[in-house]
Amino acid sequence: xxxxxxxxxxxxxMGVLAPPAAFAAARPDTVQQGLDALVxxxxxxxxxxxxxxxxxRTRTYTAGVGDLATGAKVxxxxxxxxxxxxxxxxxxxxxxxxxxxxxxxDAHVDTYLPGLVRGEGIDGSRITVRHLLQHxxxxxxxxxxxxxxxxxxxxxxxxxxxxxxxxxxxxxKKWAYSNTNYVLAGLIIEKITGHPVAKEIDRRxxxxxxxxxxxxxxxxxxxIREAHPKGYDRDATGAPLDVTEFDPSWGWSAGxxxxxxxxxxRFYSALLGGRLLPEAQLxxxxxxxxxxxFGRGARYGLGLVSKPLSCDDGVYWGHGGSTTGYETxxxxxxxxxxxxxxxxxxxxxxxxxxxxxxxxxxxxLCH
Numbered sequence: 001x002x003x004x005x006x007x008x009x010x011x012x013x014m015g016v017l018a019p020p021a022a023f024a025a026a027r028p029d030t031v032q033q034g035l036d037a038l039v040x041x042x043x044x045x046x047x048x049x050x051x052x053x054x055x056x057r058t059r060t061y062t063a064g065v066g067d068l069a070t071g072a073k074v075x076x077x078x079x080x081x082x083x084x085x086x087x088x089x090x091x092x093x094x095x096x097x098x099x100x101x102x103x104x105x106d107a108h109v110d111t112y113l114p115g116l117v118r119g120e121g122i123d124g125s126r127i128t129v130r131h132l133l134q135h136x137x138x139x140x141x142x143x144x145x146x147x148x149x150x151x152x153x154x155x156x157x158x159x160x161x162x163x164x165x166x167x168x169x170x171x172x173k174k175w176a177y178s179n180t181n182y183v184l185a186g187l188i189i190e191k192i193t194g195h196p197v198a199k200e201i202d203r204r205x206x207x208x209x210x211x212x213x214x215x216x217x218x219x220x221x222x223x224i225r226e227a228h229p230k231g232y233d234r235d236a237t238g239a240p241l242d243v244t245e246f247d248p249s250w251g252w253s254a255g256x257x258x259x260x261x262x263x264x265x266r267f268y269s270a271l272l273g274g275r276l277l278p279e280a281q282l283x284x285x286x287x288x289x290x291x292x293x294f295g296r297g298a299r300y301g302l303g304l305v306s307k308p309l310s311c312d313d314g315v316y317w318g319h320g321g322s323t324t325g326y327e328t329x330x331x332x333x334x335x336x337x338x339x340x341x342x343x344x345x346x347x348x349x350x351x352x353x354x355x356x357x358x359x360x361x362x363x364x365l366c367h
Contacts, residue, residue, distance in 0.1 A: 030367055034360035035063035035342070042353045044344040045240070046074045046229045050261035051364045052269065052339040058262060064345070066229035068240050075227035077260045079213055080343045081248065082328050083321025085264060086216075086257040087182045089201050091133050091303025092271065093189050095281040096204055098129075102192050105130040105284065105302075112188045116159075121167030129188065131171050132181040133302035134289060140165040141178040143250070150246040150324070152220060158183050158252060175300065177293050179254035182303075186253025197253045209270045214259040222247050224258055231325020232346045243325040255323055264330060265339035268318055271304075272336035286317070294320070295358060307331070307358075311366030322347055329357050333365060340364035 035047040046064030053059075062074035097103040109117050109124035109132070117124030122139065131137040142162035146153070162180040169176070186197040193200050198216035206214050213226060222245045235241040248256045259267075270276055277285065288299035288306055297308040306315040318331020318341075327348060330341030342360050 039064040046345040054337040079228040083323035085321040119163040138169040139180040182254035261341040268332040
């Protein structure tokens with residue numbers, strides 16, 4: 001969907017859950033300073049973060065205002081739309097099915113969805129499940145071809161929008177981010193399990209590790225269930241436009257979910273800690289190719305992104321998400337013990353703002 005412009009905000013508030021004194025001493029408020037700068041200098045309406053240290057202690061941060069119309073505070077650890085972090089949930093379910101012997105990563109899409117994927121230079125008998133999960137299929141990104149006004153999209157309509165356009169490259173020859181890959185992954189999940197992808201994500205991931213504030217909105221549900229900061233775009237005059245409530249079906253298994261920073265930390269920690277996938281499938285997920293789309297040094301596995309840390313030679317693992325009104329970034333260290341996630345309540349068009357968001361994540365994981 002179209003990216004939102006940054007919104008100038010003059011009011012700033014802060015809500016911090018007080019940590020134990022020892023933790024406060026060990027972690028100066030460099031994260032809070034980073035969030036404050038995102039509001040003050042970069043013009044995001046609100047910024048939220050949750051940080052877990054190596055001992056499992058968590059600190060939650062806020063900056064800005066949760067509602068520009070009322071000046072209401074940002075809810076501590078409020079729910080946000082997490083966009084493409086949904087892809088990691090979808091990839092986990094696919095890989096669980098691989099571990100169960102129900103899906104083969106190197107089988108072609110036609111094995112599971114015969115004859116469905118056809119177009120100019122597009123042939124489902126040449127595209128593998130691995131190509132889908134790693135964005136090496138060459139399939140066009142349907143998001144480029146959606147209507148300007150939000151509405152309900154059935155998954156097959158999203159796929160049809162993509163198939164109206166020619167392949168970007170031959171399968172396996174290059175890397176290019178395409179939401180179409182994950183719509184197909186969702187359709188494969190439904191074909192193999194006989195259940196909606198939302199039900200499989202809920203049963204296999206959300207309930208399994210106790211994510212109490214994470215869900216896949218039902219068809220037609222334009223709301224956010226729990227306390228949340230409002231998300232913003234700009235209208236034609238440049239004024240802030242509240243876009244919190246909309247039909248998120250354009251994202252489906254590529255980007256429809258809602259969560260909190262703390263739940264995302266719990267999810268990625270459980271994933272990297274081996275609680276969601278057998279060792280063999282987690283190793284496949286962590287096998288990466290270069291993906292500078294996500295920033296310098298970034299690499300893409302199977303629904304999982306690695307990015308270098310500034311403080312040592314290590315990396316952190318996550319995904320991030322861009323959707324109407326919200327942007328999220330974060331992940332966990334290689335051992336799954338330290339985690340940080342940051343959300344802002346607009347979708348910045350300025351690359352420098354996103355670099356600042358990434359910098360807050362890096363700061364949280366390195367200090």
